[in-house]
Amino acid sequence: MSAAALSARDYRATAINPDDGVEIALTVMQPELAAGESAPLILHGHGFGGARLPNRYERSVYETLSGGILPSTEAARRAADAGYFVISFDQRGFGDSGGRVEIMDPAVEGADISAILDWAMQEMPERERLACDDGDPRVGGLGLSYGGGFQLIGACVDPRFDAIVPTATWHDLRYSLAPDNVVKTAWGAALVALGVPTSGVRLDPMLYRALLEGLISPLTGRGLSQAITDRLYNSSPVSFYDGEVARDGERVADPTRRTPAVDALLLQGVGDTLFNLNEALHNAEALRAAGNDVQVIAMQYGHSLPFLQDIDRIAYQTDAALHIDGETYETAALELAWLDWKLKGRTPERSIPRHTIILDDETSLMFDELPIGTGDHGPTVEFAGEATTGGLDLLLGILRRQSVSRLWSLVTGTAANALHAIKRVFDSDKPASGDDTALIARLVNALPSDHLDELASGGTFLPLTVIERDDQAIAGVPHADIEVSGDDATPIAFVGIGVRRSAGGATILLNKQVRPIRGAGRRSLELNGVSHRLHAGDELGLMVYGYHPQYLASFSAIPGRIAVRGRIALPIFDVS
Known part of the structure; x- marks a missing residue:
């Protein structure tokens, strides 16, 4: 007997990680389906410091604060009205979800993602309407930044993902946050600031410690400690591509870590100063080497520091529209059309080239392989x-030009505490706290923006x-x-x-x-x-x-x- 017609509705639910009992808060956006019709499932994850969609009509927390839509979030909203079950979730430690933010630890956040898929297959009220192939659900992913990271890590730990659209995300967090072990302290401070409001300071102490180690690196002459670089590697897709985990500075083969079987549309910003174009290139190379179909679109924008880059948004400025091969596409519509192709078998009106670089608002360049300087593509x-x-001299020179009253307001009550915070970095029994990080960051960020x-x-x-x-x-x-x-x-x-x-x-x-x-x-x-x-x-x-x-x-x-x-x-x- 054919299943009855299904009405669209949005509701809240909870998935529980069976490993530690942490509850993950969900918004389920159920599609309108005709009698006998089924629908694929899309998981949508928010960026660092964000929160899930409350329903298919309202903007996310970050969209509301920054005054504009995010294409990946808009694609998730539209998907709910285009024949998809969409589950938007608060990532661990953020919003209404429990636990502590563990920076996409595969054994923790990865297990959360599997728990959500288990809930959809076993407990979701209309689970019998999920589109499946021989009992295997058709699953896609959408999300920006941390919401792109969940897709890659999720696909690495759970084979149920079929197609993902990670936007502006990482390949190797060691390279993202501390290339050549030189810490991006401006981004470190920004991530702490973004993460605190919706996590309620439930951030992994590793993040505070990493920022502190970067802030005092001119004094110590070193970058991040081995323990932190090991953690960053283990929370990165590259560790799965390598089939290894890092322990005490050594790389150890791990048969559970392997490149996932998942098709991907990777969107990355050439102007992204946190997760740059190189990260998408290396993700694409590894995924293709495992036989996956991968397209890469290099947008103009991405993660941006407002005081260093000419942008209109806080932290993210992603391209709302893309000009490809003489035509302009809404980014959200392009992402959804690609998922329609992969999850519903609908051939897109125009194929997406393997590599597209958006040069400006009117011009794009298309390549079979993303150009790397080898001498074959230029001089x-x-x-x-x-x-x-x-x-140091440059910093001190500018600081000396500040008024005494301004400097006094910045350092009053800080200097003694900053010394205490620095000492905590070297005390493994007393991990650095968010308060410690804020104290030192106030001193380091004492410069007005017009001097940057x-x-x-x-x-x-x-x-x-x-x-x-x-x-x-x-x-x-x-x-x-x-x-x-x-x-x-x-x-x-x-x-x-x-x-x-x-x-x-x-x-x-x-x-x-x-x-x-x-x-x-x-x-x-x-x-x-x-x-x-x-x-x-x-x-x-x-x-x-x-x-x-x-x-x-x-x-x-x-x-x-x-x-x-x-x-x-x-x-x-x-x-x-």
């Missing part, structure tokens, strides 16, 4: 020069190549062989691709993308992916900084000079 050029390292450009303006421009004609673009991941030498054996420098316009004016750091180099010696490395239209007479160069505000408190404590030389392959294309 390989040599460079050499000197640069200054160390930001000054801190980033001391970069050295090492010329690379002059563009000879219009309608060209640099798009992809430059690759460099760099040798660093100098008096300091462990200098910290920051490098990125810059352009000096033919018409004069300031030198631009492309897409605000800069990465650190710790220590002297020769190395081969990827620079952060970039995308920028070029004009005849523009000169590309390697920008070398001794200090950059994205790494607010991470720099060489003792100023010095370094010699930098090497060669770099630039992915340059004709826009036509």
Whole structure:
């Protein structure tokens, strides 16, 4: 007998992790279905510090606070009216869910995700209407940032996922938060600030400790401790691709960790300063190597620091529309159409290229393989020069120009407590707390925002190549062989691709993308992916900084000079 017609409704429910009894709060958005019709399931997860959708009509907490929709969240709302069961959930430690935020630990948050799928299959009131193939449900995922991380980790731990759409998320948290073990302290402070309101300070102490270790790195001369880098690796998709876990600094084979069998549409922002384009590239490479179908769209925007980047939103600015191959698509509609293809078998009107880089509001570039500087896609050029390292003198110089009353208001009642907080970093029996982190962050962030450009303006421009004609673009991941030498054996420098316009004016750091180099010696490395239209007479160069505000408190404590030389392959294309 055919199942009766099903009315649309939204309701709240709870899934319980059987390992520790923690309750995960759910909003279930049930579709309207005709008699006998079934529907796939989509799990929707929020970003760090966010909360689940209350229903299919209202905006999420973050959308309300920032004044605009998020495409992945809008896609989840629309999916509920397009023949999908949608479960939007408060990730562990956030909103109405129990437990503590464990930064996507596969054994903890991963088990939460499996518990939600178990609930949908075994307890959801209309579970018999789930679309299944031989008893296996068709499951998709939507979400941004932390909500993208749950999809990759979830697919790694639970084979029931068929298709995922992770937006602006990570491949390796060690690289995301501390590349070359130089901590992104500006982002560390931002993540703590974003996470506290909806978690009620239920954050893993590791996050506070990592931020503290970064804040005091100029004093200690080191980055993150081994225990923290091990945790970050184990909470990353790369550990599943490698089939290993990290223990006490050693990598140990783990047969339970393997690359998932799941198709993916990866959206990543070229202007994302937290999870850059390189992360999507490496996720795509690993997933494809396991036989999955993967498309990558490099958007213009992503995670952004409001005081460093020209954006209209807090923390995230993702592209609401994408211009691909002469047509403009709503990002939310594109994501849902891709899921329709993978979960309902509906062939999209236009196929999505394997790799698309959105150059600007009118132009996109399409590739079979995402360009990496190998010399096949543009020139390989040599460079050499000197640069200054160390930001302490620059910081102190600017601080000295502040009024006594301003500095006093910032440090009153803080200095003695800050010393106490620093000591706690080295006391493993007394983990750093959120209060400790806030005390030190107040001192480090004492600078007014109008001085941040000054801190980033001391970069050295090492010329690379002059563009000879219009309608060209640099798009992809430059690759460099760099040798660093100098008096300091462990200098910290920051490098990125810059352009000096033919018409004069300031030198631009492309897409605000800069990465650190710790220590002297020769190395081969990827620079952060970039995308920028070029004009005849523009000169590309390697920008070398001794200090950059994205790494607010991470720099060489003792100023010095370094010699930098090497060669770099630039992915340059004709826009036509």
